[in-house]
Amino acid sequence: MSLSIIKPGLLDTVQDLGRYGYSHWGINPGGAMDVYAAKVANMLVGNCPTEAVIEMHFPGPQILFNQNTLIAIAGADFSPCLNEEPLPLWTPIVVRRNTVLQFPQLKKGAVAYLAIHGGIAVDKWLGSYSTNLKAGAGGVSGRQLKKGDDLCFKDNRIYFAGMLREQDNLMPLQWRVNVRKTYKHPHEIFIIKGNEWEYLTGTSQYDFLQNDFIVHPSSDRMGYQLRGNMMQTSHPIEMVSCGVSYGTLQLLPDGHLIALMADHQTTGGYPRIGNVIAAHLPKLAQLRPSDNVQFKLVDLDVAERMFLSQQNDLHILERACREHLNALVC
Amino acid sequence: MSQPYKIFPIGDAAASIELGSYINEEVNAKVLAMRAWLSNHAIDGIKDIIVAYSSLTVYYDPIIMKKKNAISETVFGFIHQCLEMAFHESVLNEETESKTIQIPVCYSNGFGMDIDFVCAQKNISKQELVHLHSSRIYKVYMIGFLPGFSYLGTIDERLVMPRKQKPVMVEAGSVGIAASQTGIYPLNSPGGWQIIGRTPLQMFNPNLEQPVVLNVGDHVKFYEISKEEFENYPVLVN
Numbered sequence: 001m002s003l004s005i006i007k008p009g010l011l012d013t014v015q016d017l018g019r020y021g022y023s024h025w026g027i028n029p030g031g032a033m034d035v036y037a038a039k040v041a042n043m044l045v046g047n048c049p050t051e052a053v054i055e056m057h058f059p060g061p062q063i064l065f066n067q068n069t070l071i072a073i074a075g076a077d078f079s080p081c082l083n084e085e086p087l088p089l090w091t092p093i094v095v096r097r098n099t100v101l102q103f104p105q106l107k108k109g110a111v112a113y114l115a116i117h118g119g120i121a122v123d124k125w126l127g128s129y130s131t132n133l134k135a136g137a138g139g140v141s142g143r144q145l146k147k148g149d150d151l152c153f154k155d156n157r158i159y160f161a162g163m164l165r166e167q168d169n170l171m172p173l174q175w176r177v178n179v180r181k182t183y184k185h186p187h188e189i190f191i192i193k194g195n196e197w198e199y200l201t202g203t204s205q206y207d208f209l210q211n212d213f214i215v216h217p218s219s220d221r222m223g224y225q226l227r228g229n230m231m232q233t234s235h236p237i238e239m240v241s242c243g244v245s246y247g248t249l250q251l252l253p254d255g256h257l258i259a260l261m262a263d264h265q266t267t268g269g270y271p272r273i274g275n276v277i278a279a280h281l282p283k284l285a286q287l288r289p290s291d292n293v294q295f296k297l298v299d300l301d302v303a304e305r306m307f308l309s310q311q312n313d314l315h316i317l318e319r320a321c322r323e324h325l326n327a328l329v330c
Numbered sequence: 331m332s333q334p335y336k337i338f339p340i341g342d343a344a345a346s347i348e349l350g351s352y353i354n355e356e357v358n359a360k361v362l363a364m365r366a367w368l369s370n371h372a373i374d375g376i377k378d379i380i381v382a383y384s385s386l387t388v389y390y391d392p393i394i395m396k397k398k399n400a401i402s403e404t405v406f407g408f409i410h411q412c413l414e415m416a417f418h419e420s421v422l423n424e425e426t427e428s429k430t431i432q433i434p435v436c437y438s439n440g441f442g443m444d445i446d447f448v449c450a451q452k453n454i455s456k457q458e459l460v461h462l463h464s465s466r467i468y469k470v471y472m473i474g475f476l477p478g479f480s481y482l483g484t485i486d487e488r489l490v491m492p493r494k495q496k497p498v499m500v501e502a503g504s505v506g507i508a509a510s511q512t513g514i515y516p517l518n519s520p521g522g523w524q525i526i527g528r529t530p531l532q533m534f535n536p537n538l539e540q541p542v543v544l545n546v547g548d549h550v551k552f553y554e555i556s557k558e559e560f561e562n563y564p565v566l567v568n
Contacts, residue, residue, distance in 0.1 A: 023474075025477060026480075026516075026542065027541075137537075240382070243387025246343075267472065276341065303341075
């Protein structure tokens with residue numbers, strides 16, 4: 001019971017919701033860039049949201065299924081195909097053994113997730129499946145996936161072959177998630193003020209809120225480099241290293257901004273002018289190089305309400321997926 | 331404690347308490363005391379606690395926090411109270427348990443790519459540099475940047491140098507200095523510190539139950555070894 005990597009993509013890694021509790025060893029949480037999409041992919045196939053998934057960047061990999069199974073693809077749209085037949089996103093799909101999944105064309109977004117019913121059987125490192133590329137640990141030997149990798153599945157409780165018609169390689173199940181609310185206005189990102197926001201000159205504060213920024217090609221899982229108006233502080237800032245988080249907007253000495261992403265360090269010594277709100281981290285993660293982005297200030301209580309509502313929707317979704325799946329196999 | 335503090339959000343899933351923005355042993359000890367207090371109280375929803383020189387940051391799960399702690403106002407309001415209590419109720423450790431770890435360093439030009447530059451800039455001989463760097467006992471103030479990268483301080487004023495303008499590739503084990511800090515790169519990595527030597531010790535090993543050699547609050551003493559000693563240093567095989 002496994003899948004094989006026939007051809008690796010640009011950066012395919014095993015991820016989960018992150019490795020928390022080890023920052024005292026300098027080990028950052030990491031985890032999926034778009035935690036929302038990773039959770040939804042797992043829920044669609046009846047998994048716990050904490051199961052391991054494969055995170056993919058474009059160009060994506062070619063993956064051979066050695067077993068009938070139930071999969072879901074969520075997040076970015078790289079036009080997934082199974083043996084040339086297009087697959088829907090955000091839907092559970094039964095797939096036949098000896099079929100090949102590939103991603104011929106980039107349509108939108110930056111990171112896609114593949115979840116497998118039961119989850120991927122890799123060892124946890126410090127309580128998490130996530131690949132920590134710097135530490136060389138977690139996921140598959142602490143590295144990105146390569147040609148010939150075989151990833152085993154955990155137990156399959158369901159006999160999927162019986163659901164496929166003889167002539168079909170795949171069968172999408174009859175439900176899908178509406179994710180419009182989460183990804184609406186993809187270029188509009190809400191932030192709350194950072195502790196060093198007041199250090200910006202009035203002009204820079206104005207520019208920051210009025211003008212667009214562009215995601216620079218040198219962006220990666222550690223941070224998205226932003227290009228736009230140069231930001232200035234009213235006086236030189238001397239800071240010692242202090243805590244930062246996923247979504248922290250740091251002002252670099254050259255006047256540019258960087259948005260810290262999933263593989264960020266836990267501390268940094270640059271002014272933190274703002275922080276992307278948790279409910280908008282999925283949108284931030286799905287931005288690609290040369291995409292534009294506008295930041296809008298919101299209050300902390302608004303940010304909290306948005307995140308609670310998003311998580312509440314996910315909770316309802318998890319239950320619905322379980323019920324649908326149970327009804328199907330009973 | 332008389333020093334002032336400031337509590338502020340870092341987004342809607344993290345918050346900091348800052349006691350200043352400088353390197354000071356007593357302030358750092360207070361940060362560690364607050365960490366111990368928070369760990370002991372095991373507050374539902376706190377996912378990780380990040381210790382820095384003069385501040386502490388908690389990552390939290392707003393959903394779990396709200397569900398488990400009967401919060402009526404904002405989640406940040408609750409975490410604000412937790413951090414305030416940590417500040418007022420934590421007590422400084424008597425410093426009885428802190429270990430001093432001896433770390434061998436080869437200060438040769440082959441391993442310390444910036445040693446000649448630092449000597450020239452500071453107008454000191456290589457022997458003086460080695461003496462100044464290896465005669466002090468340093469404290470591990472914080473760990474960050476890379477797995478197991480410890481920030482040690484403070485170094486002799488005669489060694490204080492700025493970071494490089496642009497980071498270069500640095501080998502694992504390299505010992506560097508920057509401003510009033512010194513540290514060891516546990517892994518090959520780009521880095522901007524001035525490199526003055528290298529240790530044969532493996533500072534980070536993900537296969538070990540305790541993957542790092544140094545922990546926050548430990549003390550460190552460097553001692554000089556020759557190139558031969560470096561090369562013959564017993565390597566631990568896992």
